[in-house]
Amino acid sequence: MPVTDHLDITAFEAPALGEPYLLTPGPLTTAYAVKQAMLRDWGSWDGDFRALTATMRRQLLAMVGDDEGNFDCVPIQGSGSFCVEAMLGSFVPRDGKLLVLANGAYGLRAAQTMRYLGRACTLIDKGDYLPPRAADVVAALQADPAITHVLAIHCETSSGILNPVAEISQAVYGLGRKLLIDSMSAFGALPVEVGTLRYEAIVSSANKCIEGVPGFGFVIARKSELAAAEGRSHSLSLDVHAQWAAMEKTGQWRFTPPTHIVAAFVEALRLHEAEGGVVARGARYARNRDVLVAGMREAGFETLLPDEWLSPIIVTFFCPAHPNFAFDRFYGLMKDKGFIIYPGKLTVVDSFRVGCIGHMDEHVMRRVVAAAKQSLVEMGVPSAAPPALALDERARLVA
Ligand SMILES: *Cc1c(COP(=O)(O)O)cnc(C)c1O
Numbered sequence: 001m002p003v004t005d006h007l008d009i010t011a012f013e014a015p016a017l018g019e020p021y022l023l024t025p026g027p028l029t030t031a032y033a034v035k036q037a038m039l040r041d042w043g044s045w046d047g048d049f050r051a052l053t054a055t056m057r058r059q060l061l062a063m064v065g066d067d068e069g070n071f072d073c074v075p076i077q078g079s080g081s082f083c084v085e086a087m088l089g090s091f092v093p094r095d096g097k098l099l100v101l102a103n104g105a106y107g108l109r110a111a112q113t114m115r116y117l118g119r120a121c122t123l124i125d126k127g128d129y130l131p132p133r134a135a136d137v138v139a140a141l142q143a144d145p146a147i148t149h150v151l152a153i154h155c156e157t158s159s160g161i162l163n164p165v166a167e168i169s170q171a172v173y174g175l176g177r178k179l180l181i182d183s184m185s186a187f188g189a190l191p192v193e194v195g196t197l198r199y200e201a202i203v204s205s206a207n208k209c210i211e212g213v214p215g216f217g218f219v220i221a222r223k224s225e226l227a228a229a230e231g232r233s234h235s236l237s238l239d240v241h242a243q244w245a246a247m248e249k250t251g252q253w254r255f256t257p258p259t260h261i262v263a264a265f266v267e268a269l270r271l272h273e274a275e276g277g278v279v280a281r282g283a284r285y286a287r288n289r290d291v292l293v294a295g296m297r298e299a300g301f302e303t304l305l306p307d308e309w310l311s312p313i314i315v316t317f318f319c320p321a322h323p324n325f326a327f328d329r330f331y332g333l334m335k336d337k338g339f340i341i342y343p344g345k346l347t348v349v350d351s352f353r354v355g356c357i358g359h360m361d362e363h364v365m366r367r368v369v370a371a372a373k374q375s376l377v378e379m380g381v382p383s384a385a386p387p388a389l390a391l392d393e394r395a396r397l398v399a
Contacts, residue, residue: 012361020335021360023368024342025157025185025314026080026207027214028358030268034212037267042259049259050251052266057218057247059269063278064202064220065193072226074244075218077258080184080205082238083217085113087180087203088151090229090240091221092119096148099124099140099177101132101168104158105345106182110151117234122147128346129159129304129316134171141175149200154183154190155311158345159304160353162186162311169198178225184208184217185313188272189282189357200225206261209281209313209357212268215261285312288356288365295369296354299376300384304351304394313357314342318386319350325381327352333375339368349390 015021015029022029042049057073064071076083088110092098097120100111107125114121124140126132132152141147150172152165165181172179179199183192187204191197204210205217219240226244233239237255246254275281289312293303296317304316319327327343327350334341344351354368376384 012359012364018338020338020340021364021368022340022358023355024340025353025355025357026205028207028211028355029360030211030213030264031271031359033271034264034268034359037264038213038260040260040263042263044257044259045252049257049262052262053247053253053257054251056262056266056269059266059273060218060220063188063192065195067195070222070224071194071220072223072244072248073218073220074226074240074247075216075253075257075262076238076240076243077216077253077255078238079214080203080208080217081109081113083203083205083219084110084182084184085117086233086235086238086240086243087201087219087221088113088119089117089233089235089238090219091178091180091201091225091232092149093232094119096120097122097144097146098180099137099144099147099150101137101150101152101163102126103130103132103161103163104128104153104156106156106158106184107151107153110153110182120146128348129161129309131161131163131309132168133164134167137168137171138175141172141177147177149178149180151180151182154181154186154192155313157185157314160311160314160316161305161309162190162313165192166197173198185357186311188278189285189312191278191282206265206268209285210265210268210272211357211359212265213261215258216265282312284361285356287362288312288360289315291362291365292354292356292368295366296372296384299369299373301372302384302386302390302394304346304390306394314353314355316344316346316351316353318390319344319352320376320381320384321387321390322381322383322385324379325376326379329379330375333378334371337371337374339371348393349387 188209201221
């Protein structure tokens with residue numbers, strides 16, 4: 001197994017020991033060096049680990065271009081949803097009201113979280129794949145002066161749609177409200193610099209575009225909002241203010257930190273920087289997507305979304321209409337060829353998803369396309385064309 005101490009972007013090594021590539025939006029395929037970074041035990045209170053945590057916070061903050069020192073980064077134990085819950089419970093006041101812009105599972109989950117918190121929440125639900133636009137936001141905010149905060153999903157990972165967060169931010173601040181962003185699956189690959197995109201807090205996790213392993217996430221928030229969040233959280237362990245205050249004071253996490261995962265993440269951050277940061281990471285994923293989409297279309301598959309809304313994170317394809325096609329069989333044939341794909345999450349028509357993120361490049365994506373074509377042959381599916389219903393659905397989007 002090759003062990004590299006530098007990133008050679010022309011040679012993305014295959015996953016270790018015959019593991020399949022994970023074409024999934026996290027957990028995803030990680031570099032060998034990231035896995036290797038977990039082969040050491042750390043004392044959570046020890047100076048070496050505190051230094052690791054400090055480095056990580058600094059590097060994440062640098063990624064949002066906070067030149068004036070107005071923001072801070074607070075890591076939180078748990079998966080991404082824990083961090084979304086921590087953000088909502090800490091930044092939406094108990095007497096505040098949140099507008100959730102939903103167009104898929106993650107927006108709906110955020111609204112469900114607010115119901116658990118018992119805090120006021122209203123929803124714009126655009127269905128499976130229509131983007132929330134500035135005009136929708138303006139209308140909702142004008143109709144309801146009680147709304148204090150808006151939550152936008154940056155890339156809605158359930159369809160792969162890239163939501164227009166810049167125009168949403170302008171609409172939110174134009175009407176004097178505050179924006180929170182779930183950038184879970186986009187942070188690290190798409191720009192979220194505070195100088196060009198206004199928000200109060202943004203959340204992401206270790207196992208998406210930074211290419212770490214799962215186990216914690218982080219909230220990057222305006223310091224004034226962090227200070228104002230004192231005493232607001234519904235939860236001891238998900239209190240962003242308390243975690244921030246303790247970390248500022250002691251350099252330590254409040255409760256047992258996922259030490260190995262942090263060490264792996266710091267290595268992943270080093271590789272991210274060596275590759276060329278957010279711009280280069282985003283460009284590699286965009287090439288992954290372009291090669292994937294072109295190849296799959298050539299094979300007869302159709303994407304759910306028109307090009308304008310295709311993210312470089314994950315792409316949804318319609319399942320072929322041919323009666324010999326069965327997703328479970330297709331999944332198994334792809335896995336046999338070394339690729340784990342992802343079932344779709346649409347309500348109206350059958351679909352599947354292929355992730356473009358993780359430690360892999362366009363050469364891998366060419367092999368994914370070849371594997372998909374070969375799998376169709378093995379299933380006896382001569383055409384990958386989707387059912388007419390799927391194309392009707394999509395036509396509504398473009399209209
Ligand atoms: C991955 C993801 C989450 C968090 O999901 P977990 O399974 O809890 O890690 C939240 N929002 C979006 C948009 C995501 O892609």
